[in-house]
Amino acid sequence: MNPQAIKVACSNCNLRELCMPMGLTDQDLNRLDDLVAVRRKVKRGDTLFTNGENFTSLYAIRTGFFKTCLATEDGRDQVTGFQMAGEIIGLDGIVNDQHTCDAVALEDAEVCVMPFDRIEEISREVTALQHHVHKIMSREIVREHGVMLLLGSMRAEERLAAFLLNLVQRLHARGFSQSELVLRMTREEIGSYLGLKLETVSRTFSKFVEEGMVEVKQRHVRILDTEGLQRLVNNPAHCH
Amino acid sequence: MNPQAIKVACSNCNLRELCMPMGLTDQDLNRLDDLVAVRRKVKRGDTLFTNGENFTSLYAIRTGFFKTCLATEDGRDQVTGFQMAGEIIGLDGIVNDQHTCDAVALEDAEVCVMPFDRIEEISREVTALQHHVHKIMSREIVREHGVMLLLGSMRAEERLAAFLLNLVQRLHARGFSQSELVLRMTREEIGSYLGLKLETVSRTFSKFVEEGMVEVKQRHVRILDTEGLQRLVNNPAHCH
DNA sequence: CGGATCTTTGAAGATGCTCAAATAGCGTGG
């Protein structure tokens, strides 16, 4: 067991409104405290799990920021998502008891390790948890539908706009600014997620800056015109 | 209730090796017979469910072929998947108790209606079913990762090759030919799924025919060079 | 048979990619 592991509880976690315990009663919450075996720290650049690794647990992110990515032998590489505090990671491993992607910490991170057999066990008794687990998986499916829409039908500007708005909205739900954010990933990682080359990402940022829609200083982004970005995402016809 | 609905049972369904009952013991299977409330027929072109509709049930496809697609108000449209016999459809609806996409029958179809509260109820008692439901959802997540890889990193030929190989592989698992298939969808629907325009799909088919990799007569496709297609998907570097 | 839909093919154009080079920031160690 990881030496950095420490015993913890969901019931007094400040992320409980976003994370696994969402919507559970206090009574149910106590049952959930058996769920998180340990916490685990992951240093920036390290992997939480990798493709091919045996699946044992889901992970709730307590702090830090992850990317999940698929790498094939032939050199293709696809970032399939970016995950932040309160989000659950590792769902890909359930189907074949093996993870099928890598989860890489983009900054020093800490996760709650939730052994999946424990989750299933408690789910059988705590209906609210069962329901919540189903919702978490369904949410991931719906999120990926959205990414497919983005990758399948949007042009570069629309993709980047959608990406920024999504990030800032999730950060806002966690108490951060609605208009400012610090990107934890490189242009290349953004590009991989959006199906674009890093140069295209960079150029598109520059274009947004020229048009006064955002300010960009390295990885610090300030959104000046949320509606403008929103319009890009929603009105494809207008923007040629 | 739909007048075409008729009472049925999983335990003697010939799809049980592919569908919901997969891997359950005979004893558990009997419990599952309570699961499928009714069957429902869906005519070609009709919807099984639509975006915004209340979510109540998952559906197991008994016969026929579906597409699921996202349509936004601004005219974007994305086919998120094609589903065939034995596959489960409707998982998108769990998270918000509303479906977020349309499921359209591409040929006359019949589905088993499985009320989701029933699924959850039986899942609490039949561990194998609980586990199986989790696997089904995880499988969908992993499938979508694959589509993201396709949309994010493949060129037109690679996408179409991957698409054909995937279809024929799934059909083969259902007892059909490894090399021949009938497309149930239009070029436009294929294009939407693959993030391409219908003309590009058509041209790419023509190219495959020229190269002797497939025979195409309308929607009838015969694959002549499976390895060639596989190489396209796996060796991006070779194919420029 | 005839209209509607689907498919194919061509030609021109746009978007994003590749290759290349310059610049900026970051972290380490002298």
Next chain:
DNA sequence: CCACGCTATTTGAGCATCTTCAAAGATCCG
């Protein structure tokens, strides 16, 4: 503290791929 090397980012120019627009041909189904 500064220099250095490394990585990340920006920007330009030419190019490939895919899209758009257009028209003709095929197929399906009432």
